[in-house]
Amino acid sequence: MTILPPSVLRALERFHAAHPWDHNAHYHPWIMRQLPRRYGRVLDVGCGSGDLVRLLAGRSTSSVLGVDSDPAIVDRARELTSPDAPITFTAADAMTGLPDGPDGVYDVITCVAVVHHLPYADALTLFRRRLAPGGTLVVVGLSRAESLVDHLLGGAAIPANVVMAWVKNRGRPAARPVAMTARTRGAEMGFAEVVREARRVLPGCRVRRRLFWRYTLVWRQPVRS
Numbered sequence: 001m002t003i004l005p006p007s008v009l010r011a012l013e014r015f016h017a018a019h020p021w022d023h024n025a026h027y028h029p030w031i032m033r034q035l036p037r038r039y040g041r042v043l044d045v046g047c048g049s050g051d052l053v054r055l056l057a058g059r060s061t062s063s064v065l066g067v068d069s070d071p072a073i074v075d076r077a078r079e080l081t082s083p084d085a086p087i088t089f090t091a092a093d094a095m096t097g098l099p100d101g102p103d104g105v106y107d108v109i110t111c112v113a114v115v116h117h118l119p120y121a122d123a124l125t126l127f128r129r130r131l132a133p134g135g136t137l138v139v140v141g142l143s144r145a146e147s148l149v150d151h152l153l154g155g156a157a158i159p160a161n162v163v164m165a166w167v168k169n170r171g172r173p174a175a176r177p178v179a180m181t182a183r184t185r186g187a188e189m190g191f192a193e194v195v196r197e198a199r200r201v202l203p204g205c206r207v208r209r210r211l212f213w214r215y216t217l218v219w220r221q222p223v224r225s
Contacts, residue, residue, distance in 0.1 A: 018174075020176045022180055023113075023214065026164070028055055031110060031112070031140065032059075035108055039108050040108075040132075041060070041108075041132075042107065042108040043065050044064065044067070044112075045067055045111040045114055046117070049181075050077030050078075050080055051179055052112060053066040054080075054087070057086055057087050065087075071091040076178060094118065094123070095122065095123065107131075111123075111138075111140075116189065121201055125201055128219075134222075135221045136218070137217070137219045141216075143193075144186070144188060206218045
């Protein structure tokens with residue numbers, strides 16, 4: 001476990017308060033690289049202020065639905081999105097509030113820093129049911145640090161986090177991105193349990209540890225013969 005002196009921790013907190021940057025948005029370009037050049041209907045679970053939704057809409061031939069349980073952040077997402085974009089935002093519980101029938105099946109489902117807010121295995125099962133044959137699920141998640149590898153990676157992320165904050169803000173103080181105003185919560189599952197449950201529900205999925213206290217999961221729905 002990485003232990004820093006309290007004075008260093010306070011200095012880091014002050015630095016990051018003045019130079020915030022969105023760790024989740026850092027993975028948006030990576031998410032887009034996991035997807036086909038063009039795709040149809042899209043669902044983003046835990047859409048927040050809609051940054052990823054707007055990216056996804058640029059390559060969709062159909063429509064994009066962003067769902068978040070926080071009505072305030074959904075209202076903000078609508079304000080930031082062109083009314084001409086093929087995007088719908090809905091304030092709902094993703095486990096119970098998604099459309100039924102043909103409108104509830106998607107070619108792409110994304111979920112960034114949200115699945116640890118949900119019953120994990122049940123959420124992955126829901127995503128599997130809602131994904132069209134040949135469709136792609138991409139998750140960027142958080143897990144609790146437990147193993148030596150987790151702690152070493154977390155320790156390596158500390159200086160990298162400072163460098164990224166400085167570079168992304170060009171060395172100047174900045175306001176918090178709108179996306180960072182969404183409600184947050186710590187992860188309860190460790191990475192080993194995340195992998196075990198994911199492989200049980202989504203056979204063949206790829207799960208990888210990532211820098212900045214994240215992991216990624218990619219799974220493609222088999223095409224029915």
